[in-house]
Amino acid sequence: MGIYSQHAPIYADAGLPVFPVDARNKRPAVKGWQNATPRRARGWATKPDLANMDGLGIVMGKPSGITEVDVDAVGGAWITAARERFGDTSIIIRTASGKAKLWYRHNGEGRHIRPFHGLPIDILGGGFTIAPPSWRDDLGSSYSFVSGSLDDLNKLRPIRSDAMPGTFTRAPEAVQRGERNDSLWRYCMAQARHCDDVEALIDVAATWNSAFPDPLGSVEVEACARSAWQYESEGRNYLGLRKPQLTAKDKRMDDLLHEHPEAYALYDYLHRWHHSRPFFAIAPRAMSEAGSPAWPRRKIERARDVLLEKGYVVEIVPPRRGVSAGQYRFSDQMPISAHNHNTFPPPALVEVAGHA
Incomplete structure (x- = not known):
């Protein structure tokens, strides 16, 4: 007799919806396992190809009344840490690879893989788990109860309410x-x-x-x-956040990209070359002739004017037609104080070849 055929009736007698599993690959051996019941569990145990399976699966959550804390790490210290966080439990299982599973009474938890940053813990309030004494032939070991047994199911307590993160997605x-x-x-x-x-x-x-x-x-x-x-x-994952953490670049994109794409592109172009400077020149004619960017002069002027109008750049020295380019700074670069932190040179020292 296989492991499934021997133990499925025991689990069924305890009211648990079990089904045959390929324990090595952790795959259900039947379709419709989500609809397992104690009665169907006994029926599968009478079929030769399923009776000989080496694993028992249990549907977690509402069908079984069990939520599992799956500790994907080896060692008693991890079990102790899990019990301290989620609360004490009467049933603890060691997996074939030496890791641990802690059972609690289901209280609406779903299936959440790695919900706690930096902790090798899954919350299985949905899906399925592999139960003792399932056998892994590749490891030469079985799942086993470390403490408690099926007789202790009615003693299970729910996970502590303060142990779970805020809001999860649906099951x-x-x-x-x-x-x-x-x-x-x-x-x-x-x-x-x-x-x-x-x-x-x-x-x-x-x-x-x-x-x-x-x-x-x-x-x-x-x-x-x-x-x-x-x-x-890219820092654009705002899903589930109460208040999206928009950066200045995000806001600028929303403000400019659709209605003023040239202004958005010009800002990025200027920022690329001048982000560390206290001020810089914008000379539309000279820039156009140099192909930097390769736009007509008027297009560069219009884009500059949008940036000025919306406050993304500030004019320090106005351009003088045929004499010098205008001098500008990024609006978020100069500290707002009574001190002159970034003194720009007089116009005579910043003349640029070409016309403003």
Whole structure:
């Protein structure tokens, strides 16, 4: 008799929805595992190809009444730290690889992969987990109860309310066709803040996607993760923040890009070459003739005037036609005080070849 056929009836008698699992690859061996019940669990145990499976899966969350704190690290210190954070529990499980699972009474938690920055902990209030005594033939080891047993299920307490982060996305089991890509992308945006690199985010996305009733393909999963990572790496990931943390560059883009794209481009061009200078010249004719930027003089003048009108640059010395270019500074560069921090030279010393 296989592990599943031996132990599925025991779990079913405890009221738990179990199903056969390929323990080595952590994959359900049946379709529709999300709808497992004690009765279906017993039925699968009578089928030879499933009875011999080496793993038992349990549907987490509302179907089982269990939320698991999955500690993806080895050592008693991690178990102690988890219990201190999430509260004491009567059931602790050691995985085949020596890591730990702590069971709590389900209290509405969803499935959250790495929700705590810097901690190797997942909250499994959805999806599935692998239960004792599932066997990993590649490791030559089994899952086992370190403390407690199925007899202690009625003693489980919920996770401490102050242990959970603020707001999570919806449970993946509820995501249907037509909303999978958007839900996965939003989940990736929320999780990107807790990942060290894009590969870690792709792994997180794949785990969450696996709990969908109808999972997306790996190409789509990776695309969602890479898109979210780009937002995160560019500092544009505002999803879930109470107040978006807009930078000065973000505000300038919103103000200029659509109605005044030339002004937006000219500001970036000027900032590229003059960001560390207390003042600089803008000579539209000379700039146009030099192809820096390669625009007509009038276009450069109009873009300059927009920047002046909107306050992104300040005119220090006005241009003198045929004599000298105007002198300017960025509005956010000179300190506002009674002291002259950036003294600019008189016009006679800053003449520029060409006309203003």
